[in-house]
């Protein structure tokens with residue numbers, strides 16, 4: 027239990043308001059908000075003059091210590107959550123992916139055994155469905171009652187044994203909707219993808235295109251077609267569908283069209299799809315940028331920014347799945363062997379502030395909606411998380427909008443020895459991060475305790491609250 031604190035004189039920013047005020051924190055909760063409040067004797071005063079004070083970022087798409095592509099993603103629950111705290115996040119949601127022949131809840135228990143006691147900020151889990159059968163169907167309600175209302179299905183990853191075909195997706199949408207749950211879908215068109223990968227997976231093509239073959243084998247229509255198909259299944263089942271890591275303008279168009287028809291469909295995108303273009307694969311370390319789905323074109327970035335403003339994209343999330351240069355080197359010139367994934371939790375908030383708010387692509391309140399309030403609402407964490415309100419958890423970022431930082435992996439907490447955003451210039455960086463009232467990071471350095479974070483049980487049906 028931490029003592030009473032007052033964050034004084036900052037500009038408080040929520041999804042709907044921006045105002046000067048003081049926040050009183052008692053233990054883990056926000057107890058009062060007012061202006062020019064007089065601290066009691068013994069209250070710790072945090073001077074926030076000149077700073078923005080907003081709810082901690084919530085990254086709803088993270089893979090820490092994930093066994094994947096023949097290796098394990100390198101930020102584990104301890105270091106990954108330290109990095110997240112340094113970057114202004116106070117909650118993240120990872121995945122418990124079912125193994126063939128096993129229950130979803132076995133995966134949940136295994137993941138919790140890895141994370142509990144190690145995590146430095148709060149976390150939750152999505153289920154990952156890879157083995158659809160009657161037992162899995164019955165488990166959906168159990169998992170939702172336990173506090174896991176969202177389940178990822180993969181339309182690809184056949185070789186990993188993770189793939190859900192259209193029938194499974196259809197069944198999953200029907201069953202989750204019965205209990206207010208949601209299917210999150212990794213939408214890529216498996217057969218076209220296979221065909222294109224085979225086309226580029228020849229010694230000549232790989233010599234010619236090197237890592238760029240990864241981009242060539244995953245053009246926009248690989249994602250767009252799968253999103254359109256998944257939305258159709260959500261429409262006819264009346265299911266609840268969430269498109270993860272959306273990377274294409276065509277995907278945003280499809281979500282918009284689906285929503286206009288009344289389909290329950292939402293989407294997230296990430297900094298890599300907003301700020302990078304597929305020319306990165308032509309760089310010397312181009313293979314390091316391989317992630318899945320692929321980083322696309324300038325026009326896709328522009329359309330996704332538009333979607334963030336207009337509403338067809340509701341959430342910014344990172345899909346963090348960190349691999350070091352040593353792990354990425356496993357490719358040895360073969361683009362099908364690159365471990366897919368990028369680091370992200372530590373840079374999402376400052377990147378989205380600089381390149382979103384700073385470049386006037388989104389307003390300050392929309393920024394808070396996208397990185398905190400909407401993730402909390404849609405994923406069943408609100409109002410404990412995702413806002414600055416009396417009674418909410420004191421998950422708070424005191425953010426310095428003037429601080430200039432040039433991004434370098436060397437200064438970050440992640441154990442990744444490269445960054446996709448190396449050299450990006452930032453204006454605005456987290457000054458302090460509080461997790462349930464406890465200071466966990468200051469000036470990009472972790473100052474909290476290992477094991478402070480808790481598993482958070484989430485509620486179904488959160489989209490009713492969404493902005």
Ligand code: URP
Pocket residue numbers: 089212316317318319345347366367368
């Ligand atoms: O390439 C990625 N994104 N790796 C993580 C797994 C996934 O599909 O989200």
Ligand code: ZN
Pocket residue numbers: 212270271318319
């Ligand atoms: Zn995915």
Ligand code: ZN
Pocket residue numbers: 087088089271345
């Ligand atoms: Zn992912």
